[in-house]
Amino acid sequence: MTSEKHAAESDTHDADAKTRADGVNAGLPPTLKGTQVGIWRVITERDPAARAREDAKTSADGATEPLSWSWTRFFDQPKPTLYAFARRAKQQVEDTHVPRLATDIYLLGPWLFWVMVLSYSLSGVEDALLLTLNNRVMTLIETGLMSANPDGPAILRAVVFRVGAVAAIAVWRWYSASCEPVLKGRAKLYFQERLLRAHLAQDIATSRAASAAIDASPLNGWYALQELMGGLDVACGTLSAGALLASLVFTPALASTSPSLLAGFANGTLGANATSAAAAAGPAGGQAAGPAGAGMGNALVIVALCVTWPIVSRMLKRDFDNTEYVAHIHNKHFLRSKALYDLATSTAYKSEVVSGTMKDYIRIEHEKARALLGAYSDDYPGQAMTARSTPFADIVLNVLDDLPLIYYAFSAVVFREGGLSISGLALLHQTLGITRGALERVIMQRRTFRENLRQIRSVYADMEVREEPEEAEEEVEFPEAKEGEGIRIELRDVTFRYPSTDSDDSSNAALRNVSFTLPPSSLVVIVGANGSGKSSLVNLLTNLQRPTSGRVLFDGGDPHAGGAGASVRAVERLQRATALLTQAHSLFQAFSIAENIAVGDPDFCLACADAGAAGAAALRARVEEAARLGGALEFVGKREQGFDEVVHPVNTCWGSTYPMPPGPLKDIYDALEAWKDVSGGEEQRLAAARTFMRLMNPRTRLVVVDEPSSAMDPLGEFELFERLRAMRAGRTMVFVTHRFGHLTKYADVILCMKAGELVERGTHQELMDRGGEYSKLYAVQAQAFADAGAAADSGHATIASCSSQAEA
Ligand SMILES: Nc1ncnc2c1ncn2[C@@H]1O[C@H](COP(=O)(O)OP(=O)(O)OP(=O)(O)O)[C@@H](O)[C@H]1O
Numbered sequence: 012m013t014s015e016k017h018a019a020e021s022d023t024h025d026a027d028a029k030t031r032a033d034g035v036n037a038g039l040p041p042t043l044k045g046t047q048v049g050i051w052r053v054i055t056e057r058d059p060a061a062r063a064r065e066d067a068k069t070s071a072d073g074a075t076e077p078l079s080w081s082w083t084r085f086f087d088q089p090k091p092t093l094y095a096f097a098r099r100a101k102q103q104v105e106d107t108h109v110p111r112l113a114t115d116i117y118l119l120g121p122w123l124f125w126v127m128v129l130s131y132s133l134s135g136v137e138d139a140l141l142l143t144l145n146n147r148v149m150t151l152i153e154t155g156l157m158s159a160n161p162d163g164p165a166i167l168r169a170v171v172f173r174v175g176a177v178a179a180i181a182v183w184r185w186y187s188a189s190c191e192p193v194l195k196g197r198a199k200l201y202f203q204e205r206l207l208r209a210h211l212a213q214d215i216a217t218s219r220a221a222s223a224a225i226d227a228s229p230l231n232g233w234y235a236l237q238e239l240m241g242g243l244d245v246a247c248g249t250l251s252a253g254a255l256l257a258s259l260v261f262t263p264a265l266a267s268t269s270p271s272l273l274a275g276f277a278n279g280t281l282g283a284n285a286t287s288a289a290a291a292a293g294p295a296g297g298q299a300a301g302p303a304g305a306g307m308g309n310a311l312v313i314v315a316l317c318v319t320w321p322i323v324s325r326m327l328k329r330d331f332d333n334t335e336y337v338a339h340i341h342n343k344h345f346l347r348s349k350a351l352y353d354l355a356t357s358t359a360y361k362s363e364v365v366s367g368t369m370k371d372y373i374r375i376e377h378e379k380a381r382a383l384l385g386a387y388s389d390d391y392p393g394q395a396m397t398a399r400s401t402p403f404a405d406i407v408l409n410v411l412d413d414l415p416l417i418y419y420a421f422s423a424v425v426f427r428e429g430g431l432s433i434s435g436l437a438l439l440h441q442t443l444g445i446t447r448g449a450l451e452r453v454i455m456q457r458r459t460f461r462e463n464l465r466q467i468r469s470v471y472a473d474m475e476v477r478e479e480p481e482e483a484e485e486e487v488e489f490p491e492a493k494e495g496e497g498i499r500i501e502l503r504d505v506t507f508r509y510p511s512t513d514s515d516d517s518s519n520a521a522l523r524n525v526s527f528t529l530p531p532s533s534l535v536v537i538v539g540a541n542g543s544g545k546s547s548l549v550n551l552l553t554n555l556q557r558p559t560s561g562r563v564l565f566d567g568g569d570p571h572a573g574g575a576g577a578s579v580r581a582v583e584r585l586q587r588a589t590a591l592l593t594q595a596h597s598l599f600q601a602f603s604i605a606e607n608i609a610v611g612d613p614d615f616c617l618a619c620a621d622a623g624a625a626g627a628a629a630l631r632a633r634v635e636e637a638a639r640l641g642g643a644l645e646f647v648g649k650r651e652q653g654f655d656e657v658v659h660p661v662n663t664c665w666g667s668t669y670p671m672p673p674g675p676l677k678d679i680y681d682a683l684e685a686w687k688d689v690s691g692g693e694e695q696r697l698a699a700a701r702t703f704m705r706l707m708n709p710r711t712r713l714v715v716v717d718e719p720s721s722a723m724d725p726l727g728e729f730e731l732f733e734r735l736r737a738m739r740a741g742r743t744m745v746f747v748t749h750r751f752g753h754l755t756k757y758a759d760v761i762l763c764m765k766a767g768e769l770v771e772r773g774t775h776q777e778l779m780d781r782g783g784e785y786s787k788l789y790a791v792q793a794q795a796f797a798d799a800g801a802a803a804d805s806g807h808a809t810i811a812s813c814s815s816q817a818e819a
Pocket residue numbers: 509511512520521539540541542543544545546547548
């Protein structure tokens with residue numbers, strides 16, 4: 012019975028384990044695998060090496076070169092001539108963009124750059140240098156004490172030399188630390204400017220395409236260079252540590268009065284009497300003594316002591332240092348308790364939690380989730396991963412750490428004539444320490460180095476501004492373009508699908524086979540239910556998107572008919588002649604209210620900026636007029652600083668703790684750079700003012716207004732549309748609005764959209780007579796107004812009857 016129970020339990024455990032294993036891999040593509048680490052699910056690649064090989068192969072076949080040079084590939088290939096090999100190596104280095112990065116930063120401050128190079132190199136050799144000087148002092152003192160005749164001037168010289176070196180290093184560090192931030196600041200501004208140009212060169216479609224995403228930040232280039240300089244530090248450190256160890260092992264030790272350790276180990280004379288024995292034997296005495304084979308054996312032991320620890324430590328290390336991973340918390344009880352905690356604490360949910368009397372529910376559910384979660388650690392996955400289930404690895408590493416001591420003890424027993432001298436022992440111990448440290452850093456640096464090369468490459472790829480083609484291209488003509496007349500627009504069998512949607516599924520096109528013509532200077536109203544395609548149409552009319560198929564002609568010309576460069580220029584010309592007002596407007600950070608309006612006509616702003624005081628006055632006058640037309644004048648008048656107020660400052664405020672404890676510091680933290688309150692309707696008025704600013708420029712020949720007034724009161728909206736309509740002379744004006752009642756009666760053309768198709772077009776009367784989709788939408792609106800009116804009437808009646816009862 013008991014064994015059956017055990018069998019059943021073990022089956023259940025197996026099933027649980029399987030479910031867990033399935034769970035951590037649930038929803039992952041076959042190339043990825045999940046691992047449970049504490050409450051985390053860590054997702055890694057199943058075979059990153061295979062992908063790297065595949066990438067290298069693809070890039071070798073394609074236009075770009077592989078990122079790193081591989082010995083295997085070198086040996087696999089027919090041997091190139093030395094010259095070809097050198098050229099190829101040079102090409103490989105250039106492909107990493109390291110020379111380009113170094114040159115760019117060098118040109119920002121040649122002297123600062125060299126200071127940085129020297130500083131990183133020196134920091135690598137610093138340990139070995141100081142150890143050498145230290146050892147010189149120690150050896151002289153030791154020799155002097157043993158011979159009872161210390162060489163005072165020599166010791167003094169060595170001490171002064173060492174103290175001088177320490178002081179010089181301190182001065183150098185201070186100086187180089189003051190240089191580096193200057194170069195960093197210059198590099199940041201340099202990359203910021205290049206990235207800014209790259210971002211501005213992208214249109215909406217490209218900026219949303221994953222392949223063209225610009226991820227680099229202005230400091231990426233600098234950090235990559237800093238890491239490469241760190242490599243210089245590691246390289247110099249390793250070389251100097253290696254040289255020190257070699258000098259210790261293979262040559263008479265630093266003081267000519269003592270023999271090499273190799274010699275000491277070889278004949279066992281390195282001990283309390285070693286130095287005097289060596290002094291008698293002369294500088295070369297140590298090496299002459301003893302069998303060379305034994306010395307070589309000892310040298311190998313010392314080298315082995317150096318490399319064992321870093322290698323074993325690397326093998327036993329259990330972390331994600333070398334692995335790319337994505338981690339998320341996978342434990343459903345943790346997630347539930349967190350969600351409930353957020354529900355209780357976030358101000359966003361407060362009113363719903365209070366009005367919904369959810370207090371007890373949240374508390375009890377939180378207790379349940381906590382009980383199910385049990386004891387857990389929410390260490391970051393990296394930390395959680397380093398936690399070991401047994402202390403075995405730590406024991407091994409600690410014992411390995413003592414290997415040198417064990418070896419000294421061993422050598423003392425084997426070379427019975429005495430152990431190592433004090434200074435010899437200290438020197439050996441410290442040299443082993445820095446050599447080991449250097450080797451460890453080399454092992455760690457390997458991956459960082461590859462990652463840095465990738466970073467540098469991606470920074471330069473992101474900065475690549477696609478310049479317009481140089482070769483002469485035929486410009487796109489807009490044959491019927493006339494000054495003082497609105498743009499004539501024609502859509503021919505246009506289908507449009509957002510790039511993010513599945514291109515094989517024709518049902519998900521936002522617009523399907525749409526054709527119509529808008530006469531120049533006409534007033535157009537686009538109507539339709541939610542999701543019928545009105546805004547998509549606006550995107551095409553304003554050239555923010557291109558049709559997937561079909562053509563959109565402006566004044567008879569297709570802006571996309573020419574080559575890439577001509578198309579960019581044609582689109583830009585059209586956009587300069589277009590004013591767009593939507594509800595997706597923004598108040599720009601750090602811009603005053605005046606500038607937020609003024610940028611509606613950036614060319615006019617630039618011209619005024621060049622015209623001194625007269626220009627500033629002209630700009631202010633135009634901004635005030637635009638604010639009046641946009642209905643924002645009254646609101647701006649009430650602001651403390653009027654047009655000069657910065658509504659949304661750039662946030663740079665930084666507190667030592669987060670959140671800050673209550674007190675005067677928190678008050679100032681909250682007040683500094685706080686965004687000023689502006690209502691949705693006021694923001695819309697400022698956006699409208701910006702559009703009027705653009706409209707005041709006679710170059711504007713197309714005005715597109717897409718639901719800009721959702722947060723405005725009905726009177727504000729009515730006035731806005733009337734003012735826009737008043738400026739329609741010489742412009743084609745397109746309105747998209749759900750509250751179209753008072754606009755459509757002025758419309759030359761009404762386009763009625765339904766599920767991505769144009770179902771009706773005509774004037775208000777024509778469409779009402781037809782009794783189709785438009786008349787239905789119109790009737791619904793009219794009914795809503797009638798109901799609202801009736802409700803208001805009955806409300807008034809009820810209030811009137813209540814008040815008369817109260818009076819009675
Ligand atoms: N960025 C986008 N990516 C993918 N699909 C989109 C995107 N924007 C809109 N769509 C889809 O395109 C279709 C048409 O949307 P559109 O915004 O043009 O309709 P609309 O008539 O303006 O709607 P509303 O009146 O709600 O503003 C909808 O099915 C919508 O889900």
